[in-house]
Amino acid sequence: MTAPQLPLGGASELVYPHLPLGAAEHQPFGKDCGMACVHALRPLRTVRHxxxxxxxxxxxxxxxxxxxxxxxxxxxxxxxxxxxxxxxxxxxxxxxxxxxxxxxxxxxxxxxxxxxxxxxxxALVALAAADVLSSNVPIGAGPRTRLRDLASRARQSFTQHPRLAPALLQASGEVDSAVELSRAILAELKRAGLGGRRLIVAYRTLETYVIAMSIFDFGGAPHHLAIRVARQQSIDPATFESVTTEAAVEALNEEAYVAGFELLLDGFDIHDN
Structure with missing residues (x-):
């Protein structure tokens, strides 16, 4: 399975926008991209807002x-x-x-x-989880669109508050809004036709991916981008010669997050009905 083709503009061109309030709404991709996109994705509200x-x-x-x-x-x-x-x-x-x-x-x-x-x-985790649940996706949107929106909002929350990422490891499973968020994910997976063991595996896979990526990408905040630049240069400077600045690493992080989530949705055959 190959990763979805990403537009030249990078991750900000996808339906996972990490843009300031007031940014223009995104238009849907063509059919050739292989991804169902949100037709009108409104600006996200952060915990601060x-x-x-x-x-x-x-x-x-x-x-x-x-x-x-x-x-x-x-x-x-x-x-x-x-x-x-x-x-x-x-x-x-x-x-x-x-x-x-x-x-x-x-x-x-x-x-x-x-x-x-x-x-x-x-309580801090509950506040972030409640913000993720405040979706602007139109009523009637398919399960893939809604799952993509939840993943985007989770990413947006940690982009705005990167130092909150480690809190995910310290919170129990009894945070009301976090439980509600988990139930929302399960509901969309069921709408996509998953059941039994496959439903459970898909839920755990998507949950682990979003949380693990957030912790890995933001866990070293406020120096997380500088740390990633140094790490990549120590691995193979020639391969990573195009991502030697913090801005380039940040764009790569977002692009990889989107590509990985799309691959998981494809792997579990989750589509909009």
């Missing part, structure tokens, strides 16, 4: 206003600032004490909403 839509302040807003005498913070505010800290310092640097300081409250106040760091991490 979701916070703004609901009026949840960011870390700077809370910090600048929190040194007064109002220690009460909502759960949404705590999650918002925690995400800001992870983006700035990384997941390992996140502590309840440091989070309390950023909020302008004692660290014990954070325990009002979360019993420990693990529970807080699960």
């Amino acid at each position: 979701r916070r703004l839509e609901h009026g949840i302040p960011n870390c700077r807003q809370l910090t600048s206003n929190s040194m007064g005498r109002n220690p009460a913070r909502t759960r949404s505010e705590v999650i918002s600032v925690a995400l800001e800290l992870v983006e700035r310092d990384g997941l390992e640097a996140l502590t309840l004490r440091g989070l309390g300081a950023a909020l302008g409250v004692g660290h014990t106040s954070v325990y009002t909403h979360f019993k420990d760091k693990h529970e807080l991490i699960e």
Whole structure:
């Protein structure tokens, strides 16, 4: 089986857009490309945009206003600032004490909403999973289109928040929105006609691919692209002579992600009905 032919424009030309809000909608490929495409894929909303839509302040807003005498913070505010800290310092640097300081409250106040760091991490994963579920795919779209959209949104989430990728390994299987996302994937696989053992294998394969690729590509953030450049140059400089910059590596990562996911869909014979 050969990888699908990708357009000269790279991964951003596919129906897995990692483009800023307001980008032009993508047109469908011709039949010769072998991929069913979304006819109108609207710009994606990131976790950051979701916070703004609901009026949840960011870390700077809370910090600048929190040194007064109002220690009460909502759960949404705590999650918002925690995400800001992870983006700035990384997941390992996140502590309840440091989070309390950023909020302008004692660290014990954070325990009002979360019993420990693990529970807080699960809340961050839940926020990302909920964003992935907010699809703009038209009602009536086929299972391949919907699965492609879910994979695209997962990738977009980690592109916007690369330092959140390791959180996938620390969260349990009891995060409501993550469970809902898994059920959505299973539903589309069933719509594609899969059942029994083949259904289970297809689900695990697609889930593992999306998560593993995200962790592999973003796990070293914010230096993940520089790390990949160095690694490829140490393997074979001549072969990778066209991807010696971080921008080129990022484009290659996205192209490989799309190509791999399409191959998996082909392998399990998943098509739009």
